[in-house]
Amino acid sequence: MTDTAAFDLTIRNGRVSTANDTFHADIGVRDGVIVALGQGLPPGARDIDAAGRWVLPGGIDSHCHVEQLSGMGIMCADDFYSATVSAAFGGTTTIIPFAAQHRGNALPEVVADYARRAEEKAVIDYGFHLILSDPTEQALKHDLPELIKNGITSFKVFMTYDRLKLDDYQLLDVLEVADREGALVMVHAENNDMIRWVARRLAERGMTAPKYHAVAHTPLAESEATNRAVTLARMMDVPILIVHVAGLEAVRVVHSSQALGLPIHAESCPQYLFLTADDIDAPGLEGAKFCCSPPPRDAASQEAVWQGLIDGTLQIYSSDHAPYRFDASGKLPKGDATTFKDVANGVPGLEVRMPLLFSEGVLGGRISIERFVALTAANHARTYGLYPQKGTIAVGADADIAIWNPEREVTISTSMLHDNVGYTPYEGRTVRGWPEVVISRGRIAIENGQLHVERGSGRFVKRGTPEPVLRQRLTGNPNALVRKYFSADSAA
């Protein structure tokens, strides 16, 4: 910064949007933080003219898998470097991936291991959710409370995948701890036995092609488990968030639980807006590229997910980036003999998550720009305890900003992406609008198609109490079914 410059960076003449409003203003940034918003701000050491462009909060992707062993024991293709670079190129400035506990692992060691790898490699800021697969006494009584105090204020639990799934009793234990200690539980809601039962019969009949993944993961397995998760949360009077909602019936379960006034929150992802089960029905093993759980469904479900994002039933739009290469290291562990049961679950999407929604949602006239900001940034920050440090453009917030050119047309192709996956489910799709300049804590991270930040320069962000938990503390029902006997106070 020169002695004469008022700011390290001034972004001028842009059309600024937050989750609440849109206005024309200059932005002054000092020491990584927004320190001024107004007209005709003095020059910065670096001045960016954003005339004709849209200046938005950097995206937050609160559901992505990075350098993680999957539920089937397969390692992701992206490490913390490639994942964060890819995220940044797509306008995302904070990610919240998972520190995944596998059975027998001690939680403090799991988190320390992920923290070490991320600290070494990440180029943008990050937090962690836990994946909790082994809720021992030690975990429930000691480790989780300690980790929550240290800023890991959410954890994901699975109702499916043999290596990760918790039974209902364990889910109740986890909900109780979350309630008492102030964390949000994210639920992967699919009925494991329904899936196993169908999968086995399909396999016995030689129906092993990738397309049968979508048959085994029936929408009923999703809606049943969603309803069960809602019921468990209702019994405990505890908020939960259902991740990656895919099917029309699951959207309806979430919607009707909210209509009852229950604190049920929900997320969906690009694959449920832009793909269907027909994509999995591709020749040979090609369909494996589109296998994720729950799988993309049909046009009616796509429409229900759109509607849910529009009307607020679904508050979060994340990528669920689960990167596996189309080879023996990921999607095809048994080569040509790979059946749908062996295919690594998940699709990539960190980099294209926001451009897809900007193009189809905002420029397509389905959502406002403010709703776009809510779905891609502000709601993630609120839901996971990062607001208002992140997720908005306001004085005092981190200068995490993406400058979008709404006119730029981009045809998505694997070769232009920065992940390590080697394919994209959106190959050949043309989007309008692209984040041309991406700023992470005041640092120009992406400009002119180039990366300008160093490996290891991203920082861990300690998260506060999630807003759904704070809200529940204010509005929860002290006479709810079990709360009156086992309230947070009486357990403390």
Ligand code: URP
């Ligand atoms: O298929 C998916 N979604 N893979 C990633 C793991 C998960 O369940 O989110």
Ligand code: ZN
């Ligand atoms: Zn999941």
Ligand code: ZN
């Ligand atoms: Zn996931």
